[in-house]
Amino acid sequence: xxxxxxxxxxxxxxxxxxxxxxLIQVGLTLSSFAFFLAGTVIAGFGIGLAFMDSLAAINKVxxxxxxxxxxSAFFVAAYIGLTIPVISVGFLVDATNFVVGTLILAVVLVVxxxxxxxxxxxxxxxx
Numbered sequence: 001x002x003x004x005x006x007x008x009x010x011x012x013x014x015x016x017x018x019x020x021x022x023l024i025q026v027g028l029t030l031s032s033f034a035f036f037l038a039g040t041v042i043a044g045f046g047i048g049l050a051f052m053d054s055l056a057a058i059n060k061v062x063x064x065x066x067x068x069x070x071x072s073a074f075f076v077a078a079y080i081g082l083t084i085p086v087i088s089v090g091f092l093v094d095a096t097n098f099v100v101g102t103l104i105l106a107v108v109l110v111v112x113x114x115x116x117x118x119x120x121x122x123x124x125x126x127x
Contacts, residue, residue, distance in 0.1 A: 004049075006053050006056060006057060007120070007124060009049050009050075009052065009053040010049075010050065010053045010120060011117065011120050011121075012046075012049055013046045013047070013048075013049030013050035013053060014046070014050065014113050014116055014117055014120070015046075015117060016042055016043075016045055016046030016049065017043060017046040017047065017050070017109075017113055018110055018113050018114065018117075019039075019042055019046075020039045020040070020042040020043035020045075020046055021039070021043070021106050021109055021110055021113075022039070022106070022110070023035050023036075023038050023039030023042060024036055024039030024040060024043065024106070025039075025102060025103060025106040026039075027039055028098070028099060028102050029099050029103070051078070054074060054078075055071065055074070058070050058071055058074055059071075085105060085109065088105055089101055089102060089105045092104050092105055
């Protein structure tokens, strides 16, 4: 990440996650291990970028005597953020079926991530 600006890393991470979600859903829908595997590898890269950027931002703004608290709070929020989709897909799959449940969650996540991309791009233009 040292060669990427924080904004670029954040944007690249989010766009990468959108691509990954599409590939994962295609893999699940078509029962294609290749698409699923490609999506999970790409998702790992996107999440890695997002985590690195987030931790770098915390380290940059946190006072040294509060840095541990802020990093701990970040990880609690991250774990909650990772848990909600997992629990949600379980409920969705139970209420529908496997393909429909995962598709609903993928669409919701892509819409949310796309909104974040729009916000990032608009904030960059305003700066």
